[in-house]
Amino acid sequence: MKRPLIIFIAVTKNWMRSKSGVFFSILFPVLLLLVFGAVFSGGGTATYTLFVQNLDRTTDGKPTNMTTFFVDALNSTETFNLRDVPPDVDATPYARDAVGPLGGNIRILIISKGFEEDLVNGTFKVRVGISYSTLNTTFQYFAPYLSNETLIATEQGIAQLGEYYTNMTERSASLTLIMDSSDQSAGIVKSIVMNVANAFNYRLIEAKNVIDFEEEPITGVRQFKAIDFYLPGIIAAFIMTNGIVGVTSNTTEFKRRGIIKRLSITPLAKVEWILGNILSQTLLNIMLTVIVIAIGWLVFGVQAIPDAISVVLIFLGSVMFSGIGMTLSGIIKDVEAASAVGNAIAFPMMFLSGTYWPIEFMPTYMQSFSRVLPLTYFSEGLRYAMIYKYSEGILTNMIIISALATAFIIVGSLVTRWKEK
Amino acid sequence: MVEVVVEVKSLLKEYGSLRAVDNISFELYSGEVFALLGPNGAGKTTTVEILECIRPLTSGSATVFGYDVTKREDVKEIKKRIGVLPQDFSALDKLSVKENIDLIGGMYEKKLDTMEVIRLLDLEEKAKEKFETLSGGLKQRVGVAAALVNDPLLVFLDEPTTGLDPKARRDVWSVIENLKRMGKTVFLTTHYMEEAQRLADRIAIINKGKIAVIGSPPDLISQYGGRQVVVIRKADKKLAETLHEKYGGTILNHGGDVIVKVDDVKEMWQILSTLTSMKMDKEIDIQTPTIEDVFLKVVGGRITEEGELK
Numbered sequence: 001m002k003r004p005l006i007i008f009i010a011v012t013k014n015w016m017r018s019k020s021g022v023f024f025s026i027l028f029p030v031l032l033l034l035v036f037g038a039v040f041s042g043g044g045t046a047t048y049t050l051f052v053q054n055l056d057r058t059t060d061g062k063p064t065n066m067t068t069f070f071v072d073a074l075n076s077t078e079t080f081n082l083r084d085v086p087p088d089v090d091a092t093p094y095a096r097d098a099v100g101p102l103g104g105n106i107r108i109l110i111i112s113k114g115f116e117e118d119l120v121n122g123t124f125k126v127r128v129g130i131s132y133s134t135l136n137t138t139f140q141y142f143a144p145y146l147s148n149e150t151l152i153a154t155e156q157g158i159a160q161l162g163e164y165y166t167n168m169t170e171r172s173a174s175l176t177l178i179m180d181s182s183d184q185s186a187g188i189v190k191s192i193v194m195n196v197a198n199a200f201n202y203r204l205i206e207a208k209n210v211i212d213f214e215e216e217p218i219t220g221v222r223q224f225k226a227i228d229f230y231l232p233g234i235i236a237a238f239i240m241t242n243g244i245v246g247v248t249s250n251t252t253e254f255k256r257r258g259i260i261k262r263l264s265i266t267p268l269a270k271v272e273w274i275l276g277n278i279l280s281q282t283l284l285n286i287m288l289t290v291i292v293i294a295i296g297w298l299v300f301g302v303q304a305i306p307d308a309i310s311v312v313l314i315f316l317g318s319v320m321f322s323g324i325g326m327t328l329s330g331i332i333k334d335v336e337a338a339s340a341v342g343n344a345i346a347f348p349m350m351f352l353s354g355t356y357w358p359i360e361f362m363p364t365y366m367q368s369f370s371r372v373l374p375l376t377y378f379s380e381g382l383r384y385a386m387i388y389k390y391s392e393g394i395l396t397n398m399i400i401i402s403a404l405a406t407a408f409i410i411v412g413s414l415v416t417r418w419k420e421k
Numbered sequence: 422m423v424e425v426v427v428e429v430k431s432l433l434k435e436y437g438s439l440r441a442v443d444n445i446s447f448e449l450y451s452g453e454v455f456a457l458l459g460p461n462g463a464g465k466t467t468t469v470e471i472l473e474c475i476r477p478l479t480s481g482s483a484t485v486f487g488y489d490v491t492k493r494e495d496v497k498e499i500k501k502r503i504g505v506l507p508q509d510f511s512a513l514d515k516l517s518v519k520e521n522i523d524l525i526g527g528m529y530e531k532k533l534d535t536m537e538v539i540r541l542l543d544l545e546e547k548a549k550e551k552f553e554t555l556s557g558g559l560k561q562r563v564g565v566a567a568a569l570v571n572d573p574l575l576v577f578l579d580e581p582t583t584g585l586d587p588k589a590r591r592d593v594w595s596v597i598e599n600l601k602r603m604g605k606t607v608f609l610t611t612h613y614m615e616e617a618q619r620l621a622d623r624i625a626i627i628n629k630g631k632i633a634v635i636g637s638p639p640d641l642i643s644q645y646g647g648r649q650v651v652v653i654r655k656a657d658k659k660l661a662e663t664l665h666e667k668y669g670g671t672i673l674n675h676g677g678d679v680i681v682k683v684d685d686v687k688e689m690w691q692i693l694s695t696l697t698s699m700k701m702d703k704e705i706d707i708q709t710p711t712i713e714d715v716f717l718k719v720v721g722g723r724i725t726e727e728g729e730l731k
Contacts, residue, residue, distance in 0.1 A: 002527070003527065003528055006523075006524060006527035006528070007524075010513060010516060010520065010524045011513075013515065013516060013520065014513040014514070014515045014516055015515075017515035017516075017551075018514075018515055257511040258507055258508075258509055258510065258511050259511055259512065259513065261475065261507060262505070262507055262510065262511070262512075262525070262567075263525075263528065264475055265473050265474075265475055265500065265503075265505045265507070266500060266525060266528035266529065266571075267497060267500050267501060267528055267529060267530075268528045418475075419474075419475050419476060419477060420470060420475055420476040421436070421476070421477075
């Protein structure tokens with residue numbers, strides 16, 4: 001064990017004295033943390049610009065009462081920055097001009113002419129329908145207890161109401177939402193507008209909620225902030241990047257400069273060289289994790305501090321990704337190619353492994369693909385360990401990571417050339 | 422009896438259709454400095470790396486201290502006993518001279534005190550300096566120090582002075598001379614004629630993978646270097662005729678110099694006595710053949726400063 005330790009000390013010292021190396025190694029995870037922290041720290045709520053063209057006007061050109069209430073209801077969500085579009089213009093070019101060339105996506109809500117009247121009539125038909133349905137149900141229930149005369153009279157009355165309801169004209173108020181197909185917020189905007197419209201519908205027929213909805217955190221899980229849920233992903237991502245990009249580039253550079261060749265002439269075995277490098281990388285990752293969490297704690301007050309089991313996972317993850325790095329550097333000959341290949345593997349993996357968003361958000365075939373990526377198990381394991389304290393999940397991922405780490409060390413040893421050709 | 426340290430027999434190394442080392446045989450004896458002299462691509466480094474156990478051979482055999490370079494268990498024994506300065510030696514940039522030597526020393530079970538090696542290479546003042554701050558010559562000295570830290574019996578120095586300025590080159594030469602004084606066996610590869618002639622007890626001239634000649638510098642020079650030459654600067658035609666009558670083979674060159682080729686020291690003294698009796702006050706230059714002349718004779722070309730065959 002003496003030789004791996006000597007390699008570990010030398011490689012670590014060499015890295016720690018490289019100011020630019022240390023700076024960029026720290027910069028990447030800290031930037032990730034600051035970006036995610038800034039976006040998800042809850043410092044503000046998202047607002048969406050929504051142009052509203054109200055075509056339902058009174059004879060003197062003012063918006064009708066119902067449309068005014070509807071626009072007020074939209075405003076009360078505090079989600080929209082509402083901008084009025086005059087009724088006599090083509091709304092789309094008007095909105096485009098208003099936002100300008102750099103203004104981003106446009107969203108336009110057109111309240112159709114006759115909105116108020118259609119709403120009143122539509123609501124009346126709904127009310128009649130509810131009355132008919134209620135009477136019919138009640139009648140069916142009490143029919144056995146009624147006298148024959150009462151039964152016939154009531155049945156006729158309900159039938160007449162049903163006929164009246166059937167003959168009523170079907171009318172409903174119309175809203176049109178115009179949005180860019182490329183607008184990533186389109187779904188959110190549509191959902192909010194529909195919710196407001198539904199709430200408006202219920203209020204008009206004076207319906208009340210009969211289903212109570214309450215939200216509670218999972219038992220035993222501390223009250224974390226949004227950034228806490230991203231922290232395991234951020235840690236997993238930079239450990240993966242350091243292994244796949246950092247180890248691959250550094251080792252290929254050592255190879256190019258003949259340092260590995262020089263060491264191979266000594267009694268050092270290649271597995272000892274690999275172990276020394278992996279140990280060094282692991283120490284670097286643990287140090288960076290401490291720095292990232294310290295900054296996260298100071299700036300955003302993160303609470304997801306790794307416990308002993310998380311540290312074990314970080315160790316295993318470092319070993320696994322360093323093993324992948326050693327494998328790649330054993331295969332790739334020149335430094336430029338090593339960096340390019342490392343990045344080509346690391347970046348897709350970073351975004352397809354459930355690190356920054358749940359795997360369930362991705363299409364099914366992508367979800368299957370993400371299940372073969374080592375980072376999926378590492379970030380999932382860390383999230384279970386740091387946030388959910390889900391023992392079974394931690395153990396399962398830990399076993400998978402350990403197996404992959406062992407496999408990559410073996411493959412790395414096999415493909416690392418200790419002899420020239 | 423002289424101990425054989427390295428024994429190479431019919432060594433062949435092929436890369437596909439390219440024959441880098443072509444059926445060479447030689448021996449290296451304990452305590453000698455042996456130089457493998459040849460241009461770039463001649464097969465010097467390939468030969469050395471086979472002996473260092475970091476490159477497999479295609480056929481033939483090679484032993485170091487009697488251990489076979491192709492056998493795994495023997496390789497361990499060889500690695501314990503050899504020190505190596507590889508071509509284009511490099512080390513960890515951010516580590517100091519001492520730390521880099523410690524790193525290599527740490528790979529061996531038995532090693533010399535690092536400071537002792539540093540003193541030996543006259544690197545005490547630079548011991549704490551980072552490797553990246555050193556000049557090319559100092560870096561090579563660190564490389565030699567690293568090669569000596571395990572107190573090896575045999576030291577391989579692969580192109581130790583390539584790319585160095587003349588002063589740095591002479592510094593490395595004095596280090597190699599010290600190694601010889603210490604009784605180390607040194608295997609040197611070089612494309613510098615002067616270096617091989619000055620440092621080596623025996624030289625093997627290698628070209629296109631084949632060893633052309635092998636022997637001590639005096640033997641090679643006497644066998645292939647041609648005759649010594651006495652040059653009388655700015656002499657007249659009459660002197661040339663006089664010397665020609667007495668010794669033959671005299672020519673007058675374009676610049677007015679008279680050149681007399683001599684067969685041995687006795688003949689040279691006779692010419693010098695003749696010139697003295699004639700009370701000549703001309704400048705006299707005695708030119709001795711060198712390894713360069715040997716190389717020219719056996720290979721048919723010269724090696725440029727960059728190591729290319731011309």
